[in-house]
Amino acid sequence: AQSVTQLDSQVPVFEEAPVELRCNYSSSVSVYLFWYVQYPNQGLQLLLKYLSGSTLVKGINGFEAEFNKSQTSFHLRKPSVHISDTAEYFCAVQGSNYKLTFGKGTLLTVNP
Amino acid sequence: GAGVSQSPSNKVTEKGKDVELRCDPISGHTALYWYRQSLGQGLEFLIYFQGNSAPDKSGLPSDRFSAERTGGSVSTLTIQRTQQEDSAVYLCASSLGGPSGGYTFGSGTRLTVV
Numbered sequence: 590a591q592s593v594t595q596l597d598s599q600v601p602v603f604e605e606a607p608v609e610l611r612c613n614y615s616s617s618v619s620v621y622l623f624w625y626v627q628y629p630n631q632g633l634q635l636l637l638k639y640l641s642g643s644t645l646v647k648g649i650n651g652f653e654a655e656f657n658k659s660q661t662s663f664h665l666r667k668p669s670v671h672i673s674d675t676a677e678y679f680c681a682v683q684g685s686n687y688k689l690t691f692g693k694g695t696l697l698t699v700n701p
Numbered sequence: 702g703a704g705v706s707q708s709p710s711n712k713v714t715e716k717g718k719d720v721e722l723r724c725d726p727i728s729g730h731t732a733l734y735w736y737r738q739s740l741g742q743g744l745e746f747l748i749y750f751q752g753n754s755a756p757d758k759s760g761l762p763s764d765r766f767s768a769e770r771t772g773g774s775v776s777t778l779t780i781q782r783t784q785q786e787d788s789a790v791y792l793c794a795s796s797l798g799g800p801s802g803g804y805t806f807g808s809g810t811r812l813t814v815v
Contacts, residue, residue, distance in 0.1 A: 679743070687796075691736075
């Protein structure tokens with residue numbers, strides 16, 4: 590079984606500041622890792638994914654994440670955020686059974 | 702279709718009534734998932750269909766919940782004798798069945814039990 594911990598439930602930042610949303614996972618098997626974003630009253634949209642290969646993964650909207658196997662982390666970063674990045678962000682892990690296990694989410698609020 | 706379609710988008714029902722939620726996945730996607738999203742609870746896995754295999758029902762919270770997928774396409778999630786704690790957003794997702802593509806989610810059905 591796998592689990593995901595998103596260390597911050599809320600992250601407020603100012604526009605154009607950098608941001609890091611933290612995610613740690615636990616699993617007894619190799620996993621695939623994902624970040625999803627949910628804008629208000631919408632479904633989840635895939636931001637980026639790590640399947641194998643380079644540990645630095647680039648996604649949409651300028652986001653990137655780094656897979657760190659020794660620390661079992663997959664933190665999401667953006668060097669400069671915009672007001673439009675305000676949303677809830679979910680980290681997820683997928684094992685061999687293809688079931689996605691989600692963290693509880695981090696609400697990113699970008700203030701002017 | 703172009704995306705995963707869920708209906709209705711909103712449903713208000715009286716406690717004790719049965720409800721049916723519908724999901725129309727992306728054409729050609731063999732895997733279909735139902736999740737429940739409640740305030741403060743994140744996303745909770747409910748059930749997973751993959752092709753003609755027996756579904757993984759391990760996430761269904763009680764025997765009041767059931768789901769079927771007809772013809773490998775449209776899925777219906779049924780909640781019998783609804784309770785107030787069933788109030789949540791029910792999200793459906795589909796995928797090609799492997800991890801490489803990730804899931805595509807619908808916009809969800811917001812269920813309110815009064």
